[in-house]
Each structure stands twice: as structure tokens, then as C-alpha cells.
Amino acid sequence: MNFDFDRIIDRHGTLATKWDDLDRGHDKAEPIPLWVADMDFPSPPEVTQALLNRAGHPVYGYSMIPVSYYETLVAWYKTQYQTELSRHDFILSRGVVPALGTAVNTWSKAGEGVLILTPIYPPFFEVIRRSGRVAVEAPMKLNDTGRYSFDSADLEKALANAENRGIHVSLMLFCSPHNPGGAVWHRAELESILAFAQKHGIVVAADEIHADFVYTPRSFCSLAAFPDHASRVVVISSANKTFNLGGLHASHFVVRDNALKVQLKRSLEAEWSGAPDIFSFAAAEAAYKHGAEWIFALKAYILRNIEITVKRIAAECPGLKAYKPEGTYLVWANASEHIAKLNLKDDVELVKHLEISGRVKATPGSIFGSEGRGFIRINAACPRSQLEKGLDRMAYFFSNKRDASSLT
Numbered sequence: 243m244n245f246d247f248d249r250i251i252d253r254h255g256t257l258a259t260k261w262d263d264l265d266r267g268h269d270k271a272e273p274i275p276l277w278v279a280d281m282d283f284p285s286p287p288e289v290t291q292a293l294l295n296r297a298g299h300p301v302y303g304y305s306m307i308p309v310s311y312y313e314t315l316v317a318w319y320k321t322q323y324q325t326e327l328s329r330h331d332f333i334l335s336r337g338v339v340p341a342l343g344t345a346v347n348t349w350s351k352a353g354e355g356v357l358i359l360t361p362i363y364p365p366f367f368e369v370i371r372r373s374g375r376v377a378v379e380a381p382m383k384l385n386d387t388g389r390y391s392f393d394s395a396d397l398e399k400a401l402a403n404a405e406n407r408g409i410h411v412s413l414m415l416f417c418s419p420h421n422p423g424g425a426v427w428h429r430a431e432l433e434s435i436l437a438f439a440q441k442h443g444i445v446v447a448a449d450e451i452h453a454d455f456v457y458t459p460r461s462f463c464s465l466a467a468f469p470d471h472a473s474r475v476v477v478i479s480s481a482n483k484t485f486n487l488g489g490l491h492a493s494h495f496v497v498r499d500n501a502l503k504v505q506l507k508r509s510l511e512a513e514w515s516g517a518p519d520i521f522s523f524a525a526a527e528a529a530y531k532h533g534a535e536w537i538f539a540l541k542a543y544i545l546r547n548i549e550i551t552v553k554r555i556a557a558e559c560p561g562l563k564a565y566k567p568e569g570t571y572l573v574w575a576n577a578s579e580h581i582a583k584l585n586l587k588d589d590v591e592l593v594k595h596l597e598i599s600g601r602v603k604a605t606p607g608s609i610f611g612s613e614g615r616g617f618i619r620i621n622a623a624c625p626r627s628q629l630e631k632g633l634d635r636m637a638y639f640f641s642n643k644r645d646a647s648s649l650t
């Protein structure tokens with residue numbers, strides 16, 4: 243089947259965060275939104291059909307989750323990640339970020355530390371802070387190819403520092419594949435986390451929402467694929483990134499261990515957070531059931547977008563160095579040289595100028611923690627003509643012509 247990812251779909255007037263929160267200066271072209279991680283592609287046609295089918299029945303009363311929903315999840319893990327699970331290993335939730343909050347409330351106590359590898363997707367800091375826990379940061383190292391890495395010594399050091407401050411760590415939140423850097427963790431890296439967790443009695447909650455965007459030669463390995471470590475592993479994921487369902491809220495935990503299941507169910511009951519609504523699970527079920535071919539084709543399209551982005555930035559944006567990610571649709575780019583050359587305060591100021599004068603909206607790196615300072619994140623998941631237009635404007639902006647308002 244052919245999918246037309248080049249087609250521009252006008253999202254104006256749909257209350258889309260990505261499009262409705264843009265600077266619209268007088269007489270200037272609207273900024274090209276290359277920021278928040280959602281895609282400007284329509285979901286697979288079967289998803290729209292499933293939503294229409296459900297909406298077509300005019301009674302939207304209390305509903306049950308069908309067994310078939312769990313079965314599609316089992317099948318997805320088996321076919322896409324070669325991980326054998328039972329339907330009883332899935333516990334549903336309403337969004338990955340809320341599920342991270344539930345994990346914090348379940349496997350750590352107020353005042354305790356929660357370990358994270360930084361830089362990291364900003365809500366990781368927020369769910370920890372808002373639950374009255376302390377973020378214990380283990381900064382990662384960035385190599386010349388733009389890949390982040392960590393080793394057990396980094397984890398041990400962060401833990402020892404926390405303990406010296408009287409902070410006990412019982413939980414680690416882990417992002418796999420990694421947002422913002424796009425690393426797809428090697429099996430050996432995952433094993434080092436698991437060994438560390440076992441040594442210190444820590445539970446690992448892995449956010450695997452970007453699992454379906456992994457590019458050859460890397461392949462995705464879920465933390466749910468280590469049965470020997472099941473007593474300390476919780477995976478959190480959803481169809482949201484894969485099938486562009488950010489406005490719906492179906493997500494799931496994968497928990498194989500009975501004791502962890504009981505603890506998690508108790509927390510979810512206490513939060514009254516319940517299962518996803520009828521539309522969310524109708525959409526997610528259709529996506530998992532029918533979307534394999536669609537995501538396969540989309541990944542190839544996005545990979546090409548990423549390659550174009552990295553190449554054009556290298557050739558046309560002085561002072562900006564972009565790195566090709568192993569996974570995700572996000573391109574992480576070091577702008578420190580440009581920031582220094584223009585004497586800007588930081589990446590936040592740069593991103594502001596880029597939006598107002600350059601007419602492109604990107605995400606500032608420092609919201610991912612102090613290691614992100616001087617970086618920007620570019621979302622390559624849009625029709626190619628839109629991306630190229632954004633890159634034209636970035637080329638203009640970074641070569642110091644600055645005001646791109648004359649560009650269309």
C-alpha cells in the first residue's frame with residue numbers, strides 16, 4: 243500500500259498545540275513549527291475509521307475494555323519487539339506522563355530520590371518534583387557523533403552523591419529510546435542498568451514511547467524482554483508517538499511480576515485514574531491491529547527527513563551542529579558556537595530569535611536539564627516540503643541574515 247506523507251494537512255483551527263502557540267507578528271510569515279513532538283501526518287486510515295465507527299453510535303456510556311485490546315498489545319510486542327508477554331502483563335493508563343507520575347507514587351516515598359539520566363524529556367523532572375521527590379541526576383556523556391552514553395560508574399556516583407546528602411533512591415525513571423538525544427540503548431547498556439538496579443534494590447520504570455522509531459542498524463530491545471529482572475522492571479508506553487495520537491490518552495504499563503502488579507493496581511485505584519476512554523482505546527486498538535505497514539513506510543520517510551536535516555544544517559547553518567539520531571523523529575543540535583558568536587544569553591534566547599526573526603519554532607535544549615544548555619531540538623516529522631521550508635529559513639537565519647520575514 244502507498245501512503246502519501248508529502249500531503250500537507252492544514253491543522254489550523256483544530257486547537258493543535260504545535261500550530262496554535264506560535265508567534266504571529268504583523269506582516270510576517272507564520273513560523274514553521276518544528277518543536278513539540280507530534281507529527282503533521284494523518285494517523286493510519288483504519289484509526290480514523292475506528293473513531294468514526296464508534297462515534298457513529300450515539301450512546302457514549304460507561305464502557306469496558308475488550309479482551310481484544312489486550313490481545314493486540316500482546317501481538318504488537320511479539321511482532322515488533324520479539325517479546326513474548328501475556329495479556330495479564332498489561333495494565334492500562336491514561337497517558338505516559340501520568341503513568342510516570344503513578345510509578346513515582348508507587349515505588350518511591352515522599353522525600354526520596356528518583357534517579358534519572360540527563361538530559362531528559364522535561365516531564366521527568368516535573369513528575370518527580372510535583373510528587374515531593376528529589377531528582378537525582380546522572381549526567382550522560384556526549385561523544386563526537388552526538389550519541390549519549392552512560393556506564394555503571396556514572397550511576398554509582400550519582401547514587402553515592404545522593405546518599406551522602408541523606409537521600410535514599412528507590413526508583414529510576416529511564417527513557418528508551420532516548421528523548422532528546424535519540425540513542426537506542428544497546429543490550430549491554432540495558433543490562434548495566436538492570437545489574438545496577440538489582441545491586442541497589444531499585445525499581446526501573448522505562449518510558450518506551452519512542453520504541454517504534456528505531457533506524458537500521460539499531461534495533462529496539464524492550465526492558466520487558468528480561469524475565470530474570472521482572473521483579474524490578476516496569477515498562478510504560480503507548481500508541482501516541484507511533485500513530486500520532488497525542489490528543490487521545492491510551493497508554494499501558496507492562497508489568498510481569500505479580501507483586502509489582504498488585505502495588506501498581508493499588509496506586510491506580512487510589513488515584514481513581516481508571517482505563518482509557520472509548521475513543522482512545524478504539525483508536526489505539528485499530529492502530530496496533532492495522533498500522534504495521536504504515537509505521538514501516540513512515541519510518542523510511544522520516545529517516546530521509548532526518549538525513550536531509552542533518553546534511554543541510556552541516557552545509558548551511560554555521561555555528562549549528564546537528565546529530566543523526568539512532569531512534570525517534572527528533573534531531574538534537576548543538577548551537578553553542580552560534581550562541582557565543584552572537585553573544586546571546588543561551589539556547590532559550592536563540593530559540594526566541596529563531597522564532598521571531600527566523601520564523602521557525604524549535605525547542606530549547608536547556609529544558610531537558612543543564613546538559614542540554616546550548617542545544618536545540620528539531621522535530622523532523624512533517625511533510626518534506628514543510629521541513630525544507632523550515633530549513634531554508636534556518637539557513638537564512640544562521641548565516642546571520644537574521645530577519646527571515648521576507649521568506650514565505
Ligand SMILES: Cc1ncc(COP(=O)(O)O)c(C=O)c1O
Pocket residue numbers: 279336337338339340363417421449451452480482488493
Ligand atoms: C519520552 C516521552 N514520554 C512521554 C511523552 C508524552 O506522553 P503522553 O502524551 O502519553 O503523556 C513524550 C512526548 O513527547 C515523550 O517524548
